[in-house]
Amino acid sequence: MDKQQEAQQSDARPVLEGPDIARVLTRIAHEIVERAKGADDVVLLGIPTRGVFLAQRLGVKLEQITERKIPVGSLDITMYRDDLRMHPPRALARTEIPGDGLDGRLVVLVDDVLFSGRTIRAALDALNDLGRPRAVQLAVLVDRGHRELPIRADYVGKNLPTSLRETVKVQLAEEDGRDTVLLGAKRSARGAQQ
Amino acid sequence: MQRHLISAADLTRDDAVLILDTAEEMARVADRPIKKLPTLRGRTVVNLFFEDSTRTRISFEAAEKRLSADVINFSAKGSSVSKGESLKDTAQTLEAMGVDAVVIRHGASGAPYRLANSGWIDAAVINAGDGTHQHPTQALLDAFTMRRRLVGRDAGIGQDLAGKRITIVGDILHGRVARSNVDLLHTLGAEVTLVAPPTLLPIGVETWPCEVSYDLDSTLPKSDAVMMLRVQRERMNAAFFPTEREYSRRYGLDGDRMAKMPEHAIVMHPGPMVRGMEITAEVADSERCTAIEQVANGVSTRMAVLYLLLGGNEPAVAHPSPTTTLATRRSAPASEFRTEEK
Numbered sequence: 008m009d010k011q012q013e014a015q016q017s018d019a020r021p022v023l024e025g026p027d028i029a030r031v032l033t034r035i036a037h038e039i040v041e042r043a044k045g046a047d048d049v050v051l052l053g054i055p056t057r058g059v060f061l062a063q064r065l066g067v068k069l070e071q072i073t074e075r076k077i078p079v080g081s082l083d084i085t086m087y088r089d090d091l092r093m094h095p096p097r098a099l100a101r102t103e104i105p106g107d108g109l110d111g112r113l114v115v116l117v118d119d120v121l122f123s124g125r126t127i128r129a130a131l132d133a134l135n136d137l138g139r140p141r142a143v144q145l146a147v148l149v150d151r152g153h154r155e156l157p158i159r160a161d162y163v164g165k166n167l168p169t170s171l172r173e174t175v176k177v178q179l180a181e182e183d184g185r186d187t188v189l190l191g192a193k194r195s196a197r198g199a200q201q
Numbered sequence: 202m203q204r205h206l207i208s209a210a211d212l213t214r215d216d217a218v219l220i221l222d223t224a225e226e227m228a229r230v231a232d233r234p235i236k237k238l239p240t241l242r243g244r245t246v247v248n249l250f251f252e253d254s255t256r257t258r259i260s261f262e263a264a265e266k267r268l269s270a271d272v273i274n275f276s277a278k279g280s281s282v283s284k285g286e287s288l289k290d291t292a293q294t295l296e297a298m299g300v301d302a303v304v305i306r307h308g309a310s311g312a313p314y315r316l317a318n319s320g321w322i323d324a325a326v327i328n329a330g331d332g333t334h335q336h337p338t339q340a341l342l343d344a345f346t347m348r349r350r351l352v353g354r355d356a357g358i359g360q361d362l363a364g365k366r367i368t369i370v371g372d373i374l375h376g377r378v379a380r381s382n383v384d385l386l387h388t389l390g391a392e393v394t395l396v397a398p399p400t401l402l403p404i405g406v407e408t409w410p411c412e413v414s415y416d417l418d419s420t421l422p423k424s425d426a427v428m429m430l431r432v433q434r435e436r437m438n439a440a441f442f443p444t445e446r447e448y449s450r451r452y453g454l455d456g457d458r459m460a461k462m463p464e465h466a467i468v469m470h471p472g473p474m475v476r477g478m479e480i481t482a483e484v485a486d487s488e489r490c491t492a493i494e495q496v497a498n499g500v501s502t503r504m505a506v507l508y509l510l511l512g513g514n515e516p517a518v519a520h521p522s523p524t525t526t527l528a529t530r531r532s533a534p535a536s537e538f539r540t541e542e543k
Contacts, residue, residue: 086239086240086508086512087238087239087240091240091512091513092514093513093514094513095513095514095515095516096508096512096513096516097513098219098222098223099222099223099226099227100226101229102226102229132239136233136234136235136237136238137233137234137235138234
């Protein structure tokens, strides 16, 4: 894994650095407050792994803006994926729904990269089993295009036009030790869209 | 673990920890308003029970239904088996119906192995107890219960049971639960002590990776978990001890004996309990007895096993190639499953 990462980093070009990511999240937080007219009933749900860290960071920023506690949770979509049968089973991640539940709330799903849209479709299915939100919105750090389903994000950190031969890799301090978004050339047949 | 789960001894440490971690996430499904996942939609699982069982069958059925599998229950009583059909013919009938997995309980040791390796059937085979041989999902749910209670729910993720002292008391001779538990607990790094009258210990027990004692009272203070096993009267065809009363006095767990255990230690029982024989009502109903918890954990653990064997296009855990020996297999890394890209 380390070798692979190093190899990827060597020919990958950063498109967002730490300060850019912080600014982008601040902007998205303000947009959420603006669109939700105060964010009274907002619940942030991050999609593991990196979506969860982004949701936690967004939650902190929203609390600074609104001076209220913002519930933050995580939503693991592994069991709802449409490509489960195409790979060996994946290890599961944690689904953590904040105490008051989702019924009647404005749920903002948070993920790092929006690509085919299949992850978000799975997340919508998973939400169905967890409650009935008033509305569901989507915030992503990077939208790289190439949608395969009629899904779009409500809040986009950066629109990044890419070719299918490129990879977009988000690294966050909590998981990878530093904040950056890398654009690189695709090496293997799979594993680019995460 | 290959495509099948036949014996707890086939699991590597990494396989077992992966199953326990997955079970921990599955357990959270039980707290949801809709206790169902779509993961095994369109897959058919047969519960093939040649021997009576209530909790194991219901537990598997609950696990299969929570994962949205189609469930067919087949019990030998009142079926074609009572008319004289062989295991082979039953298997081929199920194969013709297109089942994806067979959960089998059989009175003969080795029946699930035969089913898995005979070429009669293409489905994954999960052993739900065979004779006096193995009951791997019971061992997994016991290990899951121990890890939750002795290490912690969240603290336990990714951990094994290294250094935990587990005492198993009772009918080891007829007990597949004891054998499976010794195998799995040893793999997970726990120290196991078996306590039973000499007549209820199997031949060759000295080769098992565990200690053996005839004295319960001296073992209790050194135990983190004490697992009481039922004396299997239905399998007894000789006099293994003079009277039940004597057995109960020497090897039964009552309130006084429980007081000798360390504060944090738990009492486990796979069920069904015979109150007054191996366990008193006082102990069975106490806070420290995990018998009911084990039932709930059984559903989560079986969901994890079903997901890891059937959820993808191939099983999640290590596939030993036919040329590797058991020794190299045990040391090989198990994680062939895809993790979220790191």
